[in-house]
Amino acid sequence: xxxxxxxxxxxxxxxxxxxxxxxxxxxxxxxxxxxxxxxxxxxxxxxxxxxxxxxxxxxxxxxxxxxxxxxxxxxxxxxxxxxxxxxxxxxxxxxxxxxxxxxxxxxxxxxxxxxxxxxxxxxxxxxxxxxxxxxxxxxxxxxxxxxxxxxxxxxxxxxxxxxxxxxxxxxxxxxxxxxxxxxxxxxxxxxxxxxxxxxxxxxxxxxxxxxxxxxxxxxxxxxxxxxxxxxxxxxxxxxxxxxxxxxxxxxxxxxxxxxxxxxxxxxxxxxxxxxxxxxxxxxxxxxxxxxxxxxxxxxxxxxxxxxxxxxxxxxxxxxxxxxxxxxxxxxxxxxxxxxxxxxxxxxxxxxxxxxxxxxxxxxxxxxxxxxxxxxxxxxxxxxxxxxxxxxxxxxxxxxxxxxxxxxxxxxxx
Numbered sequence: 001x002x003x004x005x006x007x008x009x010x011x012x013x014x015x016x017x018x019x020x021x022x023x024x025x026x027x028x029x030x031x032x033x034x035x036x037x038x039x040x041x042x043x044x045x046x047x048x049x050x051x052x053x054x055x056x057x058x059x060x061x062x063x064x065x066x067x068x069x070x071x072x073x074x075x076x077x078x079x080x081x082x083x084x085x086x087x088x089x090x091x092x093x094x095x096x097x098x099x100x101x102x103x104x105x106x107x108x109x110x111x112x113x114x115x116x117x118x119x120x121x122x123x124x125x126x127x128x129x130x131x132x133x134x135x136x137x138x139x140x141x142x143x144x145x146x147x148x149x150x151x152x153x154x155x156x157x158x159x160x161x162x163x164x165x166x167x168x169x170x171x172x173x174x175x176x177x178x179x180x181x182x183x184x185x186x187x188x189x190x191x192x193x194x195x196x197x198x199x200x201x202x203x204x205x206x207x208x209x210x211x212x213x214x215x216x217x218x219x220x221x222x223x224x225x226x227x228x229x230x231x232x233x234x235x236x237x238x239x240x241x242x243x244x245x246x247x248x249x250x251x252x253x254x255x256x257x258x259x260x261x262x263x264x265x266x267x268x269x270x271x272x273x274x275x276x277x278x279x280x281x282x283x284x285x286x287x288x289x290x291x292x293x294x295x296x297x298x299x300x301x302x303x304x305x306x307x308x309x310x311x312x313x314x315x316x317x318x319x320x321x322x323x324x325x326x327x328x329x330x331x332x333x334x335x336x337x338x339x340x341x342x343x344x345x346x347x348x349x350x351x352x353x354x355x356x357x358x359x360x361x362x363x364x365x366x367x368x369x370x371x372x373x374x375x376x377x378x379x380x381x382x383x384x385x386x387x388x389x390x391x392x393x394x395x396x397x398x399x400x401x402x403x404x405x406x407x408x409x410x411x412x413x
Contacts, residue, residue, distance in 0.1 A: 003038035004081030004406045006030060009073075009106045011087045011099065013044035015265035018088065018313025020053055020294035021175040026086045026120060027060075029171070029394045033401055043069075043076055045221060053293050067221050069102055077109040082401070083117040088148060088170060088312075091135050091156065092125030094331045096208035098224060100131055104138040111141035116404055119145040121171040121393050124152040125332040127159070136160040146396055151336040166396060169389035172316050177295040177302075185299050189259075189285055196250050196365070197259040197304040198243060199314035202270040203330045203351060204235040220266075238353035240270060244277035246308075246358055246365070251280040254369055259300060262288040263311040306368055308361060310351060312337065319386070322379040324372040326364045328357070341382040347375070 008026065011019045023042070030040060041061045044050045056062050065072040077083055083106055089095065090103045103119075110117035119142055127135060139145065139156065142163040147153040148170040156165055185192070205226040214225040247258045260271040268288040275281050287300055294317075301307065301314055302321035309315050312333040315325055326343075327334045330351040338344040347368075349360050368375060 003034045004401070004404075005039045005041065005079070006034070006082040006084055007076055007080040007106075008040060008042050008084050008086045009103060010042075010085065011089070012042050013046035013048075013050035015049050015289045017263045017289045017294045017297040017317070018172060018311070020289075021172045021298065021313065021317060022088055022121075022170075023086055024053065024294065025171040025174045026084070027054075028174070029120075029397055030084070032394060033398045034406060041076065041080060043073070067223065070105060073102070073106050074109045077106060077115060078113050081115065082404070082406075083107070083110040083115055085117070085119040085122055085142075088121070088123050088172075089125070089333070090119055090122035091127070091139060091152075092123065092331070092333075093128060093131045093207060094126050095206055096210075096224065097128070097131055098208065098210055100127070100135070104134055107142055108138050116143050116400075117141070118143060118397070118400055119147075120397065121146050121148045121168060121390070122152070123148055123333050123336075124155040124159075132159045139163060144396070144400055146393060149336045149340065151332070151339065155332075168392045168396070169386040170313075170316050171390055171393050172313055173319075173383070173387045173390035174393075175294065175298065175317065177298040181296050181299040182303075184296060185303060189257075191283075192257050192259065192285070192303070194305045195257045195259050195303070196254070196306045196369075197261050197301065197308070197314075198247060198271075198274070199261040199263055199301075199307065199309040199311040200239075200243060200267055200270045200274065201310040201330065202236050202239060202267070203310075204232040204239070204353075205266070235353050236270070236273075240273035240277055242353055242355070242358040243270075243274045246362055247274060247284055248279050249362060250365065251278075251283045253366075256305065256369075258284040259304065260284055260286045261297070261300070261311075261314065262286065262290070263297065263314050265290040267311075306365065306372070308365065310334075316386075319379050319383040322376040322383065324368045324375045325379070326361065326368065328361060340386075341378055343375070343378060 043063045043065045047064045093100050136159050140162040145165045147167045150167045153165045153167040208224045218226045218228045262268040262271045271286045298317045301318040304323050307325040310328045326347040328349050328351045338348045
């Protein structure tokens with residue numbers, strides 16, 4: 001049996017903490033199952049960003065692709081034996097339909113080329129009617145879909161996806177930061193003891209849309225543009241002002257420093273806007289995935305005394321330390337996670353920029369800081385359950401590749 005060449009299709013090189021943690025955990029699984037000589041290829045729009053945490057070599061290739069990816073992806077699929085979707089937000093168009101089309105196109109190319117394809121610990125969320133139709137037609141061509149929640153599996157089935165579907169948990173539960181990063185954090189932010197973290201998302205900028213032209217300041221990378229309008233810009237300002245008031249209250253009433261966390265580089269402008277509007281901005285610090293890799297960002301998350309998050313992976317990566325948390329959510333991923341943890345009714349706040357939303361968040365922050373023990377207990381139990389489920393991913397991968405004549409059985413690994 002020889003090791004295959006595997007194409008890892010995901011949201012790679014975007015300075016996104018969750019995607020970094022996922023990709024590294026997935027590569028560790030592929031190495032464990034296929035052996036150290038397996039040749040892996042990671043396509044990306046930004047090779048320089050990807051090289052921050054992946055070093056190319058004889059068995060690991062970084063493959064730059066253009067923003068109009070159709071021909072490049074087809075060639076890459078034809079040059080590899082196995083296609084693995086490694087992006088958690090695979091079957092949703094919350095951020096942009098272009099990412100969904102990218103993943104579906106890779107799946108279709110694999111099917112047409114007779115190459116096995118596997119969706120590895122992915123999610124399913126909100127989709128337009130057109131994108132549900134596309135997902136039903138194309139995702140059904142996958143040989144196996146492993147979802148990271150039972151709710152995601154049920155959504156796929158409800159859309160008519162007929163591929164085999166198994167639910168486990170997010171592979172980021174298997175990610176472990178470098179222990180030396182604890183010293184980095186202490187040296188970088190010695191005044192950060194007891195901090196409250198705010199992992200922010202400016203959802204008024206999404207979804208990113210495909211158009212031939214637009215304002216330069218709204219261009220993510222041609223032909224992808226952030227949504228914009230005067231109403232959206234007002235919402236963005238209201239978000240910054242609301243979070244600034246929340247952060248000031250945490251400093252003034254609780255005496256705690258605040259970490260403003262950008263889990264993706266795109267979140268950084270909102271984090272700085274919040275800090276600039278704070279009266280107690282000297283007690284706040286911005287941590288951005290543009291500067292810090294997934295190991296350092298995870299170390300920060302696990303050091304907090306409380307987390308307010310709009311980012312799914314901030315919740316996931318902090319859970320190993322049972323950091324008390326509440327979510328300000330805008331999509332189904334956080335809802336599903338909090339439902340599984342038994343926290344959705346009390347600690348999930350539907351996102352928005354209204355004073356009522358921030359009043360609700362402030363009340364929950366004060367309550368959690370006063371009595372964190374019940375939530376810590378729920379998070380410890382939830383982490384044990386999810387980590388055990390995530391460990392099944394490797395065994396499912398092993399069974400998949402053994403079925404195609406690759407890899408080694410578990411007793412020989």
